Amino acid sequence: MTALSILLPLALGLGLLALIGFGWSLRGGQYEDLEGAAQRILFEDLSRKEPKP
Amino acid sequence: MNALPLAFPTALAMQSAPACVHCGAALAPGQPRFCCHGCEGAFALIQGLGLDAFYRQRDASAGEHRPAVEPPASSFALRARPGRGGTHSLDLMVSGLTCGACVWLLEQAMAARPEVLRARANLSTRRLSVTWRGDAALADTLAAFPARLGFRVAPWSPACLKAEEDSEGRALLGALGIAVFGAMNVMGLSVAVWVGSDMAEGTRALMHWLAALVALPTVLIAGLPFYRSAWSALRAGRTNMDLAISLGVLATTAMSLSEALRNGPYTWFDGATALLALLLAGRVLDRAARRRARQACAELLALQAGEITCIGPDGTLRTAPPEATVPGDRVLVAPGDRIRLDGVLEQGEALLDTAASTGESLPRRFQAGQALPAAAINLGDAFVQRVTARLADGSLAAMARLLEGAEQARGRYVAIADRAASLYVPVVHAVAAATFLGWWLGGGVSWQAALVPAVAALIVTCPCGLAIAVPAVQVVSVGALFRRGVLVTSPTALERLAACDHVVLDKTGTLTLGRPAWVPDPRIPPNILRDAAGLATSSRHKLAQALAEACPGAPPALTGVEETPGQGLRRGAARLGSAAFCGLDDAGDGMALYYRPADDTGATCFRFTDGLRPDALEAVQALGRLGLSVELLSGDAAPAVHRAAGLAGITEWRSGISPAGKAARIRALGHAGRKVLMVGDGINDAPALALAHASASPAGATDLAQAAADLVLRREALMALPAAIRTARAAQRAARQNIAFSLAYNVVAVPAAVLGLVTPLAAALVMASSSIAVILNALRTNALRIGRKAAS
Numbered sequence: 001m002t003a004l005s006i007l008l009p010l011a012l013g014l015g016l017l018a019l020i021g022f023g024w025s026l027r028g029g030q031y032e033d034l035e036g037a038a039q040r041i042l043f044e045d046l047s048r049k050e051p052k053p
Numbered sequence: 054m055n056a057l058p059l060a061f062p063t064a065l066a067m068q069s070a071p072a073c074v075h076c077g078a079a080l081a082p083g084q085p086r087f088c089c090h091g092c093e094g095a096f097a098l099i100q101g102l103g104l105d106a107f108y109r110q111r112d113a114s115a116g117e118h119r120p121a122v123e124p125p126a127s128s129f130a131l132r133a134r135p136g137r138g139g140t141h142s143l144d145l146m147v148s149g150l151t152c153g154a155c156v157w158l159l160e161q162a163m164a165a166r167p168e169v170l171r172a173r174a175n176l177s178t179r180r181l182s183v184t185w186r187g188d189a190a191l192a193d194t195l196a197a198f199p200a201r202l203g204f205r206v207a208p209w210s211p212a213c214l215k216a217e218e219d220s221e222g223r224a225l226l227g228a229l230g231i232a233v234f235g236a237m238n239v240m241g242l243s244v245a246v247w248v249g250s251d252m253a254e255g256t257r258a259l260m261h262w263l264a265a266l267v268a269l270p271t272v273l274i275a276g277l278p279f280y281r282s283a284w285s286a287l288r289a290g291r292t293n294m295d296l297a298i299s300l301g302v303l304a305t306t307a308m309s310l311s312e313a314l315r316n317g318p319y320t321w322f323d324g325a326t327a328l329l330a331l332l333l334a335g336r337v338l339d340r341a342a343r344r345r346a347r348q349a350c351a352e353l354l355a356l357q358a359g360e361i362t363c364i365g366p367d368g369t370l371r372t373a374p375p376e377a378t379v380p381g382d383r384v385l386v387a388p389g390d391r392i393r394l395d396g397v398l399e400q401g402e403a404l405l406d407t408a409a410s411t412g413e414s415l416p417r418r419f420q421a422g423q424a425l426p427a428a429a430i431n432l433g434d435a436f437v438q439r440v441t442a443r444l445a446d447g448s449l450a451a452m453a454r455l456l457e458g459a460e461q462a463r464g465r466y467v468a469i470a471d472r473a474a475s476l477y478v479p480v481v482h483a484v485a486a487a488t489f490l491g492w493w494l495g496g497g498v499s500w501q502a503a504l505v506p507a508v509a510a511l512i513v514t515c516p517c518g519l520a521i522a523v524p525a526v527q528v529v530s531v532g533a534l535f536r537r538g539v540l541v542t543s544p545t546a547l548e549r550l551a552a553c554d555h556v557v558l559d560k561t562g563t564l565t566l567g568r569p570a571w572v573p574d575p576r577i578p579p580n581i582l583r584d585a586a587g588l589a590t591s592s593r594h595k596l597a598q599a600l601a602e603a604c605p606g607a608p609p610a611l612t613g614v615e616e617t618p619g620q621g622l623r624r625g626a627a628r629l630g631s632a633a634f635c636g637l638d639d640a641g642d643g644m645a646l647y648y649r650p651a652d653d654t655g656a657t658c659f660r661f662t663d664g665l666r667p668d669a670l671e672a673v674q675a676l677g678r679l680g681l682s683v684e685l686l687s688g689d690a691a692p693a694v695h696r697a698a699g700l701a702g703i704t705e706w707r708s709g710i711s712p713a714g715k716a717a718r719i720r721a722l723g724h725a726g727r728k729v730l731m732v733g734d735g736i737n738d739a740p741a742l743a744l745a746h747a748s749a750s751p752a753g754a755t756d757l758a759q760a761a762a763d764l765v766l767r768r769e770a771l772m773a774l775p776a777a778i779r780t781a782r783a784a785q786r787a788a789r790q791n792i793a794f795s796l797a798y799n800v801v802a803v804p805a806a807v808l809g810l811v812t813p814l815a816a817a818l819v820m821a822s823s824s825i826a827v828i829l830n831a832l833r834t835n836a837l838r839i840g841r842k843a844a845s
Contacts, residue, residue, distance in 0.1 A: 004256070008263060012238055019234040026227055036176030039153025042110070
């Protein structure tokens with residue numbers, strides 16, 4: 001039982017953490033351009049400027 | 054009519070003939086590296102920026118990136134949004150953005166400009182967001198930059214935004230995340246119960262309650278999309294698939310709660326949450342497939358959207374969106390512009406291409422005071438139009454309202470899955486109720502115990518396979534059609550398309566290209582053609598553009614060209630234009646240009662015709678082989694329709710049909726029991742498109758026609774139509790097989806559940822295996838078709 005009292009909250013907590021992470025990335029618009037994200041990694045970024053505000 | 058870059062490179066030509074270094078189109082003899090000057094400029098620009106890796110990695114069809122002769126016409130400066138610290142930003146719709154290399158080129162090339170702070174392109178929505186330091190006026194320069202590289206740009210319109218803005222899709226994705234989280238964790242707890250047969254009662258109760266703790270919020274939140282849809286169906290007095298799902302999930306959850314309360318051997322929370330997760334995954338995929346099609350449609354429409362030039366009381370010109378004009382305003386319609394509002398011609402004479410509004414292929418002359426048809430294109434001199442109705446009250450808006458009514462009528466079409474559900478749901482629920490009563494009253498067990506086999510029957514039949522059966526096929530078929538350039542915009546389009554047995558084609562712009570093409574004449578010497586085409590590049594007149602297209606390598610006459618709009622071009626003593634303009638007399642049909650060289654060695658006549666699409670005959674024959682009868686319905690005059698029908702091999706044709714006449718014909722065919730597929734592109738086709746059983750419109754169709762159509766053919770080929778019908782029929786077959794398969798499953802599963810033999814583990818296995826079988830069957834149809842295509 002002692003093992004369960006540690007392992008069960010741990011398992012559920014990790015799952016919940018993943019869910020929160022998913023919600024965060026969804027709200028941040030990371031699923032808006034799945035096609036582009038898949039292609040983007042294939043190209044070298046030549047940008048010499050930092051995108052500063 | 055001319056929304057897309059034009060190129061028909063065949064696979065053969067691409068292998069044997071040399072191709073343009075920039076756009077990849079086949080080169081004409083005598084062209085060393087580039088097909089046109091635009092491409093040469095774009096290549097130099099890309100080389101200069103050190104971005105030529107683009108050419109090695111891009112994936113686009115030939116001719117896709119050929120820069121347009123005309124720079125973008127809209128004024129972008131008004132649309133720039135001011136930001137902090139003297140910066141501005143602008144959103145653009147970029148057409149021709151086909152692959153990662155395009156995104157890379159565009160972003161790098163924009164970022165290489167010193168004033169640009171940030172450039173980000175979205176490959177799915179074709180949206181380019183640029184932020185720069187400096188005034189709003191820079192927007193026009195920046196927007197013209199992608200055009201020089203060969204991309205077509207348009208302002209990011211509300212239609213684009215609507216297609217991109219997908220709050221419902223995001224809600225579905227969020228629900229899927231919650232359901233997957235819930236299902237995984239509940240499954241972990243359930244497996245412990247399944248394998249732990251020696252588990253102490255107290256531990257089992259703990260497991261049950263933990264599962265309930267996770268499952269209850271999951272079922273309540275992640276199931277919301279289903280509950281909403283079920284509720285709206287109930288209120289309308291119908292049953293649908295979502296009602297069956299909602300009842301199944303909620304009943305299972307309630308029964309599991311009762312089992313947890315009395316500490317029964319099993320709870321069924323895992324079944325309820327896994328079901329939700331699977332179904333939501335199906336919905337998300339289905340939506341994503343159609344979202345892509347919606348965005349591609351919005352892209353086609355954005356390229357057509359434009360602004361109008363208003364003339365102020367003091368004679369000043371300003372550009373304004375068409376919505377902002379009121380009756381009495383005076384609008385300048387430049388040569389080549391499309392008329393966007395209802396109005397009358399103020400003075401003089403106008404020569405209009407009215408193909409989009411009436412289907413006539415020959416231009417028509419209008420006198421002062423006459424009402425001008427909205428959506429017509431100005432072929433002649435610039436003229437002033439006095440607006441008589443606001444956009445919202447005009448004929449185009451009236452047509453759009455008419456369409457909405459027709460669309461709603463079609464919205465009542467019941468999808469096959471819902472038809473199956475309406476038979477299936479009452480039966481299943483009756484079986485479940487009988488099981489409950491049978492065990493409780495007849496079997497003499499407690500009502501809680503009787504609930505278990507009853508709900509087990511509900512969940513094994515719970516139409517997991519059935520609910521995924523149709524979406525799985527849809528996703529596969531819609532995706533396959535998207536790759537072939539067919540955009541499917543309506544969820545039930547494929548089902549309706551599969552049932553069609555009669556095709557009604559429009560002529561101008563559908564069966565034909567809808568724009569003049571030069572009729573090659575071997576008697577014309579190449580140097581004369583080149584000189585004339587070079588002169589023609591400086592005009593926006595339809596015929597001149599057709600001539601320039603016929604000889605893309607001609608060096609353009611850059612200086613000294615004088616245009617008399619509606620009549621011709623003059624450079625020194627050389628003239629290109631109408632017969633009268635060149636001092637000849639010709640009683641032709643207006644589809645010819647004359648060229649008199651500077652040394653006056655005799656005039657040459659270039660004849661044009663609104664040619665059939667290259668694959669029209671082939672497509673009509675293919676439709677015939679599929680068992681569909683073909684009919685041509687046109688607003689054009691009889692001789693032109695007769696000729697086109699003859700060339701395309703169509704025996705049944707009608708000419709001079711008004712928009713109302715077209716709609717009436719479709720209705721008559723419908724009453725006669727025919728399932729009509731209407732294909733058309735003009736405003737005059739829109740009511741017929743909306744009334745037909747299924748409808749399609751070709752690339753370059755007017756926005757109203759595209760909005761009314763179920764399918765939009767994105768490429769300049771009609772052969773996509775028979776291919777779409779074949780795909781739709783294969784999809785329909787697969788959907789029927791899937792439904793039959795899930796029903797057959799239940800013949801075995803239901804008796805077992807009713808007898809109380811099914812455990813949660815068995816239910817989970819049944820559910821997963823039936824879903825997998827159904828998905829594999831959907832994929833199989835796609836694999837078969839692709840295999841057949843490769844073989845042919």
